[in-house]
Amino acid sequence: MLIAQISDFHLKPEGVLAYGVADTTKPLKRAVDHINRLNPVPDLVMITGDLVDEGAPESYLLLRQLLSPLKPPFVIVPGNHDHKESLRKTFPEHNYLSCSIEEKDEAYICFALDDFPVHLIGLDTVTPGEHGGGFGPKRRAWLQRTLSARSGLPAIIFMHHPPFASAIRYMDKEEFRGWREFHALISEHPQVERVLCGHLHRPIFRHFGGTIATTCPAIGMQLCLDLREEAPSTFMMEPPSLMLHLWTDLWGEKTLLTHISVIEEYPGQYSGPHPFFGVVSPK
Numbered sequence: 001m002l003i004a005q006i007s008d009f010h011l012k013p014e015g016v017l018a019y020g021v022a023d024t025t026k027p028l029k030r031a032v033d034h035i036n037r038l039n040p041v042p043d044l045v046m047i048t049g050d051l052v053d054e055g056a057p058e059s060y061l062l063l064r065q066l067l068s069p070l071k072p073p074f075v076i077v078p079g080n081h082d083h084k085e086s087l088r089k090t091f092p093e094h095n096y097l098s099c100s101i102e103e104k105d106e107a108y109i110c111f112a113l114d115d116f117p118v119h120l121i122g123l124d125t126v127t128p129g130e131h132g133g134g135f136g137p138k139r140r141a142w143l144q145r146t147l148s149a150r151s152g153l154p155a156i157i158f159m160h161h162p163p164f165a166s167a168i169r170y171m172d173k174e175e176f177r178g179w180r181e182f183h184a185l186i187s188e189h190p191q192v193e194r195v196l197c198g199h200l201h202r203p204i205f206r207h208f209g210g211t212i213a214t215t216c217p218a219i220g221m222q223l224c225l226d227l228r229e230e231a232p233s234t235f236m237m238e239p240p241s242l243m244l245h246l247w248t249d250l251w252g253e254k255t256l257l258t259h260i261s262v263i264e265e266y267p268g269q270y271s272g273p274h275p276f277f278g279v280v281s282p283k
């Protein structure tokens with residue numbers, strides 16, 4: 001099974017630049033074209049939140065329009081920039097967006113997809129009005145039940161907020177509420193192959209509760225790689241990328257592999273493929 005993960009489009013209405021700089025329409029179009037050109041085409045596209053930058057209805061209309069050419073089916077978890085009800089209205093055929101866990105008067109979109117060789121679990125970490133993420137006791141009980149029900153199947157948990165600090169200091173100021181409980185729960189379920197997140201607009205990897213937790217590069221803009229204590233909140237227009245997660249059998253062992261694929265501005269932007277062998281270099 002091949003899964004493409006894309007994240008953090010921060011889509012603005014067409015013609016509006018995000019933060020006065022970023023044209024967010026073009027990179028999403030390029031990402032969709034890029035995925036459709038992959039060979040093999042992924043079985044599924046996983047989107048880990050912040051599909052739009054604000055809740056403008058034009059952004060959601062544009063979002064549906066830009067995602068519609070995608071060849072593989074896609075699944076969504078919301079980010080802190082998303083409006084959950086608008087996501088449901090924009091994608092009414094995505095029934096799983098109506099699955100919810102009620103916690104402190106808020107409905108969290110939590111679901112498990114059982115039709116794949118890997119148990120795919122979408123977890124909503126977004127409380128409306130809050131920038132940082134969290135995980136409360138009802139979601140914890142649901143995740144415990146969900147993982148226990150299919151303990152023999154490798155699992156991927158995907159969510160917007162990473163349950164760990166990144167050393168990008170201004171992003172770490174808001175601790176993921178309940179990360180210790182989340183860590184403890186993951187530690188009890190060795191079948192969890194990955195915890196896949198967005199939010200940090202950079203690829204980051206760490207050991208977490210016996211598994212690997214990662215954040216995905218963004219489509220809209222990348223956070224500056226600035227690990228100083230006083231790093232300001234800034235972004236760069238570095239090339240966007242996606243993550244490709246491959247569940248496969250290699251050397252007689254089932255495993256989940258993750259590759260990163262850089263999204264070109266246009267097909268053929270990066271020269272290649274060039275053979276390593278059989279070519280004589282000119283002197």
Ligand SMILES: [Fe+2]
Pocket residue numbers: 008010049050079081199200201
């Ligand atoms: Fe984001």
